[in-house]
Amino acid sequence: MTIVSRMYDGRTVKMTQEQADVLDTLSETRKGGMAVIHGYSPDARNSKYVTRPVYDVTVISRIRIDRLYARAIEALESVEFDQLDFSRYERLSKLSVDKLKELFDERKAFLLGRYRRERENAHTAAHVRNYISGGQGVKGNLVTEPETVDGRKIQVPVTDSNGHYTLKAILIEGLEVNRHVIREGELKPTNPQNKTLVMRQIERLLPRVSVNGYRRFSLSPETFKTVSIDRQTIFDHPELVAS
Numbered sequence: 001m002t003i004v005s006r007m008y009d010g011r012t013v014k015m016t017q018e019q020a021d022v023l024d025t026l027s028e029t030r031k032g033g034m035a036v037i038h039g040y041s042p043d044a045r046n047s048k049y050v051t052r053p054v055y056d057v058t059v060i061s062r063i064r065i066d067r068l069y070a071r072a073i074e075a076l077e078s079v080e081f082d083q084l085d086f087s088r089y090e091r092l093s094k095l096s097v098d099k100l101k102e103l104f105d106e107r108k109a110f111l112l113g114r115y116r117r118e119r120e121n122a123h124t125a126a127h128v129r130n131y132i133s134g135g136q137g138v139k140g141n142l143v144t145e146p147e148t149v150d151g152r153k154i155q156v157p158v159t160d161s162n163g164h165y166t167l168k169a170i171l172i173e174g175l176e177v178n179r180h181v182i183r184e185g186e187l188k189p190t191n192p193q194n195k196t197l198v199m200r201q202i203e204r205l206l207p208r209v210s211v212n213g214y215r216r217f218s219l220s221p222e223t224f225k226t227v228s229i230d231r232q233t234i235f236d237h238p239e240l241v242a243s
Contacts, residue, residue: 005164008132008140014160015140015167022170022219022227026061027135035059035172039182039225043218053185057217061137061174065214068175072115072210076202079108084201092197100198107199115211130157132167139171141218169220172227176215 002017015023026035041054081104086092092100132140143166144155157165192200206212219227 008134011132012162012164013132013140013142013167014164019140019167019170023134023138023140025229026138026170026172026227034177034229035061035174036228037172037217037219037224037226038228040217041223042185043220043223048188048190049185050188051186053181054183056180056182057176057215058178059137059172059174059176059215059217061172063137063175063214065211068209068211068214069115069117072206072212073112075206075210076108076111076115079202079205083205084198086201088201089197092194095194103195103198104202107195107202111199111202126155130155131171132165134170137172137174139173140167141169141171142166143168169218169223172217172219174215175209175213177213 003014004017004020005012005014006020006023007013036056036058038056039054040057041052042049044052081101084100084104086095086100095103130142130144132142134140142157145158146153147156148154149156159165203212217224
């Protein structure tokens with residue numbers, strides 16, 4: 001296996017030749033073109049599955065995420081309590097109207113804070129620390145290990161004796177526009193809190209082409225077969241395409 005070194009964000013990163021080739025191909029994707037990940041299956045460490053699904057997924061990786069957030073905020077601000085259908089969940093239908101309104105107000109405020117990106121300091125720091133940029137919509141996840149900093153356990157990148165980092169996986173981020181299921185997966189049973197059920201109801205009212213459709217796909221040998229680029233595909237929301 002050939003190991004090569006590349007400079008990213010001022011850091012020397014070791015990776016296989018195959019990983020370097022994939023990063024090169026993805027970095028050349030034309031704006032608005034579709035990246036199709038064939039045979040994708042979530043990482044085996046994803047604990048929410050009993051059986052992992054397998055599917056082909058089409059993603060637009062060069063996307064204006066700021067406009068996706070703006071679209072979600074605009075839609076969310078107009079959502080009213082009376083629009084929610086609490087009958088979908090028997091547990092919620094047994095709560096008082098006052099309690100449901102309290103949960104609605106709290107979860108709507110929470111989502112607005114998320115979409116306005118008011119709580120991203122720690123999250124952003126982790127991304128700067130543990131990821132490299134391979135171009136818009138393409139990232140590399142570095143090999144990390146746990147470390148305690150100021151009494152808090154965080155993940156930090158591992159370096160070798162030369163101070164070089166190692167690439168763990170390549171990630172494609174973008175707007176999912178199509179999914180063809182090859183094998184259905186099975187989720188582990190869960191018992192979500194009432195506030196989570198209310199939030200799901202709110203999110204159902206948001207447009208599909210918004211941050212709810214923004215996904216991250218980790219590309220490692222066990223998670224996908226191939227990635228192809230269709231440069232001829234036209235996306236019908238040109239205002240969202242990054243220039």
